[in-house]
Amino acid sequence: MENRLYSAKYLKSIIESHGFKFSKSLGQNFLIDGNIVKKIVRDAGITKDDYVLEVGPGVGTLTEELALNAKGVVAVEIDKSLLPILDITLKPYKNIEIVHGDILDIDIKSLIEEKMEGGPVKVVANLPYYVTTPIIARFLEEDLNVESLTIMVQKEVAQRMVSLEGSKVYGSLSVFVNFYSNPEILLTVPKSVFMPSPKIDSAVIKLNMKKDLPEVDKEQFFKVVKASFSKRRKTILNALSSYGFNLEKDDFKIALETAGIDPKSRAEELSLEEFVKISKILPPLDI
Known part of the structure; x- marks a missing residue:
């Protein structure tokens, strides 16, 4: 050719x-x-x-x-x-x-x-x-x-x-x-x-x-991810609790500790699997 x-x-x-x-x-x-x-x-x-x-x-x-x-x-x-x-x-x-x-x-x-x-x-x-x-x-x-x-x-x-x-x-x-x-x-x-x-x-x-996606409510999961990275310099606890969701700061703290995640961690330190854990433990999020 x-x-x-x-x-x-x-x-x-x-x-x-x-x-x-x-x-x-x-x-x-x-x-x-x-x-x-x-x-x-x-x-x-x-x-x-x-x-x-x-x-x-x-x-x-x-x-x-x-x-x-x-x-x-x-x-x-x-x-x-x-x-x-x-x-x-x-x-x-x-x-x-x-x-x-x-x-x-x-x-x-x-x-x-x-x-x-x-x-x-x-x-x-x-x-x-x-x-x-x-x-x-x-x-x-x-x-x-x-x-x-x-x-x-x-x-x-x-x-x-x-x-x-x-x-x-x-x-x-x-x-x-x-x-x-x-x-x-x-x-x-x-x-x-x-x-x-x-x-x-x-x-x-x-x-x-991927043939098999993580077993989690996608809407809830991406709300958590978006909020977590919205303020990169803040801890994961402060980022989630200041985003405007329908939960108190203590609710997020308990959820993070239940998932085995240090509330003082930052979003960039968390794996996809850890975001899945948080999303499953938290009740439905709304603003």
Whole structure:
């Protein structure tokens, strides 16, 4: 295959011939490193048995490599001006379908049912930085037949996602991601391999979805986590008791001691399992 879409020269000629202008508001940065493109697809574990849902194909750089390795690829693109370019760049591949829409608005469950035999599917994406968390949250929280997410995000966001208790960057995002998945950073990606080049480096992170989630009321659990990290410098007791819940400080102190947790601990010292314990012991929380 002579011209691959990750070739900077070829990609530039395509963009210029269509008069395409990069959108800052959509966070568009296209990969131009073939080794990284291939490594993402390889580390995502894509095989000829897999259906892949790609978010934001851009001009098809990653989509092309996915199509060469997967059974089928459905790529959701929000930018209407990229659709005619994708029609040309991905024309040789019969196992790709482009869907125009916003991944935050479309019915993902129906998409998987109708176009990917109901799944399971693997999600692969080079996510726009400004909308990373809402997209990840949607895939994690909704009842979707998704096996894994392999996604490009800001390097510091990836580090927060994989961090565990005791780390300086451990926070509510860490607990949230680890509640639903087993995350691992696959590789770091320098800003120099994008067109145009972003201001910061990126990382590819893989979230392997958990089949069995912790046995706890999710609403109660995430209320506890959010309140605990709302005031990082405070002790866990003071953070919970000052958040505005319908309980007295002594109620929280008793619950923490019952869970075997020092009330003077801080949120970043507590494991996911300890947050589960607290959530189970406390009565239903309200504000």
